Amino acid sequence: MRFLQIKHLVAEDLNSAFELDRLCFGGLWTLEGYGRELGSPNSDLLGLWAWETEDCESAQNLAATGASPLQIIPPILIGLGCLWAILEEAHITILAIHPRFQGQGLGQALLWALLKKAHYRPLERATLEVRESNLAAVSLYHKFGFKEAGRRKRYYEDTGEDALVMWRNGIEKPEFKQYLAVEKVQICDRLHQENWHLAIDIFDF
Ligand SMILES: CC(C)(COP(=O)(O)OP(=O)(O)OC[C@H]1O[C@@H](n2cnc3c(N)ncnc32)[C@H](O)[C@@H]1OP(=O)(O)O)[C@@H](O)C(=O)NCCC(=O)NCCS
Numbered sequence: 622m623r624f625l626q627i628k629h630l631v632a633e634d635l636n637s638a639f640e641l642d643r644l645c646f647g648g649l650w651t652l653e654g655y656g657r658e659l660g661s662p663n664s665d666l667l668g669l670w671a672w673e674t675e676d677c678e679s680a681q682n683l684a685a686t687g688a689s690p691l692q693i694i695p696p697i698l699i700g701l702g703c704l705w706a707i708l709e710e711a712h713i714t715i716l717a718i719h720p721r722f723q724g725q726g727l728g729q730a731l732l733w734a735l736l737k738k739a740h741y742r743p744l745e746r747a748t749l750e751v752r753e754s755n756l757a758a759v760s761l762y763h764k765f766g767f768k769e770a771g772r773r774k775r776y777y778e779d780t781g782e783d784a785l786v787m788w789r790n791g792i793e794k795p796e797f798k799q800y801l802a803v804e805k806v807q808i809c810d811r812l813h814q815e816n817w818h819l820a821i822d823i824f825d826f
Pocket residue numbers: 645646716717718719722723724725726727728729730749750751752755756757758760761762764
């Protein structure tokens with residue numbers, strides 16, 4: 622059975638984060654760059670962990686203690702998400718799912734978690750830049766109510782591609798909390814359909 626957890630990264634996770642970054646972005650941030658996030662009160666750097674065990678009880682143990690003798694596959698970092706709180710804005714700087722695990726509802730789970738963090742900080746709106754050719758990411762952001770508000774010309778040095786600048790307003794409002802609750806149910810349903818088990822409430826971090 623395979624299980625999921627979202628939690629803040631700690632120093633021991635930095636090498637895994639760096640490796641995942643290289644896999645997903647070809648090396649967007651350095652190891653030192655990830656390290657700086659840990660020390661910043663204005664940063665939330667979240668990791669999505671997956672592991673496999675023989676039975677449900679051992680999964681519960683793992684969530685509680687960080688160790689289980691029955692692990693088939695020990696926890697691996699398969700997702701990264703980061704936001705910077707700047708004034709009243711949440712700048713989403715990283716969102717990535719390991720290529721082998723994409724298309725299973727994990728990206729939306731991690732984005733949901735970042736938006737929850739932003740809501741409770743509390744911040745008023747979220748923003749990000751995305752390659753206009755990155756249709757998967759653009760579609761994901763649209764799904765969460767992000768709207769295109771402009772573009773930065775030739776923002777990406779490697780291809781000269783424009784960045785779309787996207788915004789999601791209203792995240793400080795009480796109704797956004799309701800929105801998060803409704804989305805959470807749908808996200809959890811999707812994860813179950815994809816055969817992911819939630820050993821604990823993965824969104825309760
Ligand atoms: C963008 C990314 C985080 C999405 O994660 P994911 O786990 O594959 O996405 P999910 O399975 O949660 O999909 C959620 C939604 O995203 C969109 N989406 C995901 N993959 C898509 C694809 N191949 N084509 C179109 N839309 C897609 C859809 O709206 C989807 O909702 P749906 O399943 O109801 O149609 C992932 O593709 C990734 O890590 N890409 C590389 C790094 C990157 O580009 N990050 C974004 C930088 S701005």
